[in-house]
Amino acid sequence: MPPEPRPGRGWLLRLVIAFAFAQGAVSMARPAVSYRALSLGADERAIGVIAGVYALLPLFAAVPLGRRTDHGRCAPLLPVGVLLIGGGCALSGTAGSLPALAAWSGVMGLGHLCFVIGAQSLVARQSAPADQDRNFGHFTIGASLGQLVGPIAAGYLISERDGAMARTSALALLVSGVVAAVAFTSLWRIEHRGTAGPSRRADSKVPVGSILRTRGVPAGIFISLAVLSATDILTAYLPVVGEHRGIAPATVGLLLSLRAAATIACRLVMTPMLRTVGRTALLSTTCLLGGLLCAAVALPVPVWGLAVMLAVLGFCLGVGQPLSMTTVVQAAPAAARSTALALRLTGNRLGQVAAPASAGLIAGVAGTAAPFVMLGALLVGAAGLGLRGGGKGAADADPVTAPAPAPRAERPRTEREST
Secondary structure, three states, X not given: OXXXXXXXXXXXXXXXXXXXXXXXXXXXXXXXXXXXXXXXXXXXXXXXXXHHHOOHHHXXXXXXXXHHHHOOOOOOHHHHHHHHHHHHHHHHHHOOOHXXXXXXXXXXXXXXXXXXXXXXXXXXXXXXXXXXXXXXXXXXXXXXXXXXXXXHHHHHHOOOHHHOXXXXXXXXXXXXXXXXXXXXXXXXXXXXXXXXXXXOOHHHOOOHHHHHOOOOHHHHHHHHHHHHHHHHHHHHHHHHHHHHHOOOHHHHHHXXXXXXXXXXXXXXXHHHHHHHHOHHHHHHHHHHHXXXXXXXXXXXXXXXXXXXXXXXXXXXXXHHHHHHHHHHHHHXXXXXXXXXXXXXXXXXHHHHHHXXXXXXXXXXXXXXXXXXXXXHHHHHHHHHHHXXXXXXXXXXXXXXOOOOXXXXXXXXXXXXXXX
């Protein structure tokens, strides 16, 4: 039986556009939440707790959402995610207390999780195995575009002059809610007919323990956790570092956006880098260099030096996320790829809960630069794990020339199995 034709790439472009607006809203809101918390009297520990609550609800919701997506459509999660992101952003701007701010930040995080699980599952289903590295790389460009524009917009909207931070941070959060709503305009004809998962059956569920024991999956999850934790702490704590070093919010926004621009540049040239270096070496090298640069942020360097370090760091961090997606998808059982991606996101959210909380404790004891040393150690550990297991198994196949698996003889091949 000839394989079913793949959908064109228009769906991927629309998905990237929608992701850019959704991620832009989140990237604009995250530093704005930190500044609003500071205006409400938060210290470094409270900032860490609020940043951790963003990931708390997703920590418990990821696997059930992944199970649902494995046996149904992916697209319905996208508008739900946009609605929760927009509502969480806007209501964070109206919050008058730290607990309320933390709660609405959690709603924002749940919306981001819904959108990302649906979107990543779509890319996995609708991409041929040989195209997954490229398509996941292009998909994450949407996130990088949002991370590029969001902090700049937040930085220019937020002002601390004459005690205006409470008002201007609230304005930035309301604007981020409007930005999230724009993502609705690209959520049409994204899911190709025939790519929905098989009908729900009790015997079709692959146990979570079995997925986690699959060769390549744990390494992919940990590398993703380390890279995202670094990005998250940079977003949440660079404003605090800026406050201590006398760096204006607009400059902090530009620094965060410079990091995102370098990440975009990395993903645009990822395919030739993979051809030249290979996945294992590329993952390990960039994690190691990223760890050293994260630790170097703790040094009292001038703003131009900080800008150079963040640009190189952004390039290094651009590798981990798309390649960890491909690693997990290609290593996981065919009937549980959405669940495996959800477990990867659960690891991400666990890192987003534990890393900011740990960073808050460390910052309270050893100063605001100390969390970056912790992140450096985490990334160095990810580099070592990448050498041992991050590029093995199915994920070690050549990302450009790997052939699609042959259809099984005993029954017709489905669209789900072909990814």
